[in-house]
Amino acid sequence: MRNSFxxxxxxxxxxxxxxxQPVVLVSLCALLPAQALALxxxxxxxxxxxxxxxxxxxxMAKAAVFAGAAVLSGxxxxxxxxxxxxxxxxFRREKRALAALLDGLNSGQVASIEEINTRDAAMRAAxxxxxxxxxxxxxxxxxxxxxYTLNIVDVIRNQPHDPDVALRYSIDANRERVLVTRSFRx
Amino acid sequence: MxxxxxxxxxxxAACSRHGDDDLVAIPVLVLAPAPDSVVVTTISxxxxxxxxxxxxxxNVLFYRVYxxxxxxxxxxxxxxxxNSATAVxxxxxxxxxxxxxxxxxxxxVTLGVATIP
Numbered sequence: 405m406r407n408s409f410x411x412x413x414x415x416x417x418x419x420x421x422x423x424x425q426p427v428v429l430v431s432l433c434a435l436l437p438a439q440a441l442a443l444x445x446x447x448x449x450x451x452x453x454x455x456x457x458x459x460x461x462x463x464m465a466k467a468a469v470f471a472g473a474a475v476l477s478g479x480x481x482x483x484x485x486x487x488x489x490x491x492x493x494x495f496r497r498e499k500r501a502l503a504a505l506l507d508g509l510n511s512g513q514v515a516s517i518e519e520i521n522t523r524d525a526a527m528r529a530a531x532x533x534x535x536x537x538x539x540x541x542x543x544x545x546x547x548x549x550x551x552y553t554l555n556i557v558d559v560i561r562n563q564p565h566d567p568d569v570a571l572r573y574s575i576d577a578n579r580e581r582v583l584v585t586r587s588f589r590x
Numbered sequence: 591m592x593x594x595x596x597x598x599x600x601x602x603a604a605c606s607r608h609g610d611d612d613l614v615a616i617p618v619l620v621l622a623p624a625p626d627s628v629v630v631t632t633i634s635x636x637x638x639x640x641x642x643x644x645x646x647x648x649n650v651l652f653y654r655v656y657x658x659x660x661x662x663x664x665x666x667x668x669x670x671x672x673n674s675a676t677a678v679x680x681x682x683x684x685x686x687x688x689x690x691x692x693x694x695x696x697x698x699v700t701l702g703v704a705t706i707p
Contacts, residue, residue, distance in 0.1 A: 502614045509619070509694045514654070516688070516696040517621060524616055531613065 450559040454552055457559035470555045477548035484544050488537035495530035502527055622650045622691035628702025630685065638704060642673060642687050649691045656686035656699060664699060 450457025455471030458464075502523040505515045576583040625642040632639035644650060652671045656664040664686050686699040 499614050502616075506614065506616065512694055514690050514694050514696050516698070517619075518698060520616065520619075520695070524614075527613065 446559045446563065447556070450555050454555040457555070458562070461559065461562055461564075463562065466558065470551060470558070473551045474548065474555070477544055477551055481541065481544035481548055484537060484541040488534065488541045491530060491534040491537045495527065495534050498523060498527035498530050619695050620649050620691045620693040621695055622646075622689040622697050624697040625653065625687045625689055625700045628685060628687045628700050630702060630704040633704060638685065640685055640687065640702065642700070642702070644673060644689060647673065647689075650689045651692045651694070652690050654688045654690060654696065656688070657682040658684035658686060658701070 446457035446460045448457075449460050450470075453471070454474040455467040455469075457467075458470060459467035502520070505520055505523060509515055574585045576585065623645045625644050627643040629641050630638050631641050640655065642653075652669050653673075654666065655668040655670065657667045658664050659682065662684075667685075669690075683704050684701055685704065686701045688699045689697045691697070
């Protein structure tokens with residue numbers, strides 16, 4: 405027959421909770437279940453590199469899919485981010501050139517109508533280009549985040565179930581105190 | 591999962607955006623019509639005399655006269671407030687004339703060929 409006891413790790417106070425205490429509470433709520441699930445290391449592996457947790461669990465095909473999708477999304481994100489930044493730089497350069505032309509007109513410098521129209525068209529084309537590349541960059545970013553999230557969800561869902569393992573931490577909070585309880589079984 | 595979602599949102603927000611940049615709006619500019627019928631009236635050993643026609647000279651501040659080299663590249667030669675230019679001191683076979691409006695916007699260049707009378 406199993407014995408168990410509890411050890412209280414938290415604090416009790418009559419004072420009003422400080423502003424940072426809810427932040428600590430939310431962080432604990434997010435982190436403690438993660439620790440309880442990370443029994444065989446697959447969770448942390450997938451947390452570090454997508455696909456490695458699945459490989460650790462022996463699901464090599466899924467590991468390859470997640471790793472490949474993450475690499476593709478990462479490369480796509482990098483390339484599209486660089487291209488987007490270049491398009492934004494080009495747009496700002498054309499914008500400055502057109503503004504300089506118009507300022508020159510105000511100070512009596514001659515500018516041809518063809519040059520003004522050319523600069524204006526170049527500025528608008530660069531803006532359209534930046535808009536398009538922004539969509540691609542965000543799509544790759546969303547893809548990367550989605551692959552990363554699905555990768556973690558998958559490794560949690562395929563965690564080997566051990567009936568002897570229960571959630572080892574519990575949190576009890578009210579307006580006056582927060583109790584974090586650590587359970588031991590032996 | 592919440593943390594991953596938050597990280598993605600922060601990453602999206604932290605990346606550079608161009609949406610805050612407005613386009614440069616071109617104000618309403620006074621334009622001058624381009625010259626027409628550019629003719630070389632006199633050719634001497636060292637100078638040319640040019641004349642041209644403008645449909646509406648009311649918005650013209652002055653004219654710019656260009657020469658053209660044998661490769662078609664224009665270079666500035668002279669400016670004048672008259673509808674003609676005398677004693678343009680460049681000896682090239684092709685001339686160009688443009689009008690500059692009161693807003694200092696230059697029209698397109700009209701070319702004229704110097705022919706020996």
